[in-house]
Amino acid sequence: MAKIKSSYICSECGYESVKWYGKCPGCGEWNTMNEEIAAPAAKQVEARVKVASAHSRPIALNSIDTTDEVRYKTGISELDNVLGGGIVKGSLVLIGGDPGIGKSTILLQVCQNLADKLSILYVSGEESRRQIKLRANRLGVNNEFLILTETDVEIAAEHIKSEKPDLVIIDSIQTMNLTQLSSSPGSVTQVRECTNLLMRTAKSLEIPILVVGHVNKDGAIAGPKVLEHIVDAVLYFEGDRQLSYRILRAVKNRFGSTNEIGVFEMTDKGLSEVVNPSLVFLSGRPKGVSGTCVTCIMEGSRPILAEVQALAANSGYGTARRMATGFDYNRMNLLIAVLEKKGGYYFAGADTYVNVVGGFKLDERAADLCVAMALVSSLKDFTIPDDVIIIGEVGLAGEIRSVSQINKRVNEAARLGFKRCIIPYYSVKGVSSELLSQIEVIGVRSVRQAVKAIIEG
Numbered sequence: 083m084a085k086i087k088s089s090y091i092c093s094e095c096g097y098e099s100v101k102w103y104g105k106c107p108g109c110g111e112w113n114t115m116n117e118e119i120a121a122p123a124a125k126q127v128e129a130r131v132k133v134a135s136a137h138s139r140p141i142a143l144n145s146i147d148t149t150d151e152v153r154y155k156t157g158i159s160e161l162d163n164v165l166g167g168g169i170v171k172g173s174l175v176l177i178g179g180d181p182g183i184g185k186s187t188i189l190l191q192v193c194q195n196l197a198d199k200l201s202i203l204y205v206s207g208e209e210s211r212r213q214i215k216l217r218a219n220r221l222g223v224n225n226e227f228l229i230l231t232e233t234d235v236e237i238a239a240e241h242i243k244s245e246k247p248d249l250v251i252i253d254s255i256q257t258m259n260l261t262q263l264s265s266s267p268g269s270v271t272q273v274r275e276c277t278n279l280l281m282r283t284a285k286s287l288e289i290p291i292l293v294v295g296h297v298n299k300d301g302a303i304a305g306p307k308v309l310e311h312i313v314d315a316v317l318y319f320e321g322d323r324q325l326s327y328r329i330l331r332a333v334k335n336r337f338g339s340t341n342e343i344g345v346f347e348m349t350d351k352g353l354s355e356v357v358n359p360s361l362v363f364l365s366g367r368p369k370g371v372s373g374t375c376v377t378c379i380m381e382g383s384r385p386i387l388a389e390v391q392a393l394a395a396n397s398g399y400g401t402a403r404r405m406a407t408g409f410d411y412n413r414m415n416l417l418i419a420v421l422e423k424k425g426g427y428y429f430a431g432a433d434t435y436v437n438v439v440g441g442f443k444l445d446e447r448a449a450d451l452c453v454a455m456a457l458v459s460s461l462k463d464f465t466i467p468d469d470v471i472i473i474g475e476v477g478l479a480g481e482i483r484s485v486s487q488i489n490k491r492v493n494e495a496a497r498l499g500f501k502r503c504i505i506p507y508y509s510v511k512g513v514s515s516e517l518l519s520q521i522e523v524i525g526v527r528s529v530r531q532a533v534k535a536i537i538e539g
């Protein structure tokens with residue numbers, strides 16, 4: 083009997099080797115090499131896949147016709163925005179997210195919206211027809227489209243070829259498998275080869291395919307990074323599962339910008355769009371307490387207000403605890419160091435916590451000053467008035483550095499009824515005179531000046 087060959091594949095980068103390494107030679111990650119039985123029939127798979135795309139041929143660039151409608155609008159404008167204007171014909175889009183975040187839900191809603199215009203095939207390897215129907219009933223999905231419960235990706239591809247639907251949904255890629263490969267569904271090889279097969283099907287038949295991908299505990303789509311390279315667009319669903327808000331973000335998009343986000347609220351009728359996210363993230367804000375403060379960040383072309391809360395409490399023990407939710411932990415430590423060294427605010431001996439309300443993540447430098455002020459406000463126990471908004475990047479010298487698109491940010495603050503903006507000194511010239519008449523703008527150069535501006539008003 084022939085010896086079964088096995089190889090080791092890195093789950094992060096897809097590096098392959100015949101021997102096991104503790105540290106992947108490809109990407110340097112630890113403990114990511116997993117044993118997989120080498121595919122004896124890999125050649126066969128390739129041969130079959132080739133047939134699928136046999137009718138592709140070289141064609142002159144200028145003779146390619148782009149006049150007919152190439153994007154399908156999903157009818158969910160937040161989703162269309164993130165996709166860059168709708169689903170592109172022949173594209174493969176990966177939708178990732180934690181379990182239960184709402185991936186199947188949004189796709190069913192897409193089916194509902196598109197089913198009267200397009201023929202749709204929904205392939206589920208996860209749930210039974212009954213389960214899908216029950217969810218559809220709950221969401222009020224009653225338009226007609228095809229459901230296939232199947233885990234063999236080749237059979238699914240055969241159905242796609244024979245049915246020739248206008249749109250295909252695969253829920254999820256981790257449940258799909260190629261029978262020739264002996265490794266189990268969800269393994270690196272399976273996920274990669276299944277995606278490859280789907281990609282070729284999408285391209286050769288010009289059918290867009292939306293693929294659901296599960297996310298591992300580190301927040302990456304389970305399966306190798308190479309998966310993200312194969313597909314045309316990668317969308318992530320984020321959000322705290324305990325809270326009802328969900329943010330859809332593109333991390334890769336061959337057909338649009340990756341800056342746009344979509345904000346949704348999960349209800350029993352499915353995901354509904356949130357047109358005014360700033361209002362949502364600010365609802366239920368406590369009044370007249372120290373340690374809370376509002377900033378404005380840009381998500382693509384869209385300004386969004388977010389509330390930051392900080393708590394600095396005397397720690398009973400020797401070593402103080404620090405924790406950040408929704409804000410970078412190291413950035414918080416850096417801000418604390420700047421506040422100590424340049425501002426004279428000492429956090430040693432205080433347990434310090436920073437939290438961004440609403441499950442939102444602030445990863446923009448423009449939020450620095452707001453976080454710093456929330457920290458000082460809690461430490462010194464003074465309140466930041468609730469009609470004040472604080473925007474600015476904090477430099478290592480304690481200086482406040484200017485931020486981009488200041489006019490849009492201040493405008494959003496004014497729109498939502500804020501009365502005073504504390505912004506970088508060098509950004510004041512970026513605010514239009516029309517806005518300056520609606521809202522008071524104070525330019526500050528240092529963290530100390532910012533504190534002074536808050537207290538003195």
Ligand SMILES: Nc1ncnc2c1ncn2[C@@H]1O[C@H](COP(=O)(O)OP(=O)(O)OP(=O)(O)O)[C@@H](O)[C@H]1O
Nearest residue numbers: 179180181182183184185186187188348349350351
């Ligand atoms: N009756 C209900 N009312 C309100 N929300 C509900 C109801 N039933 C389910 N949900 C919400 O729907 C979510 C499940 O959504 P969905 O099945 O689309 O997630 P998923 O991302 O596809 O998950 P999985 O990874 O398990 O496939 C639940 O976490 C819950 O928040």
Ligand SMILES: [Mg+2]
Nearest residue numbers: 185186208253
């Ligand atoms: Mg699901």
Ligand SMILES: [Zn+2]
Nearest residue numbers: 092095106109
């Ligand atoms: Zn690796």
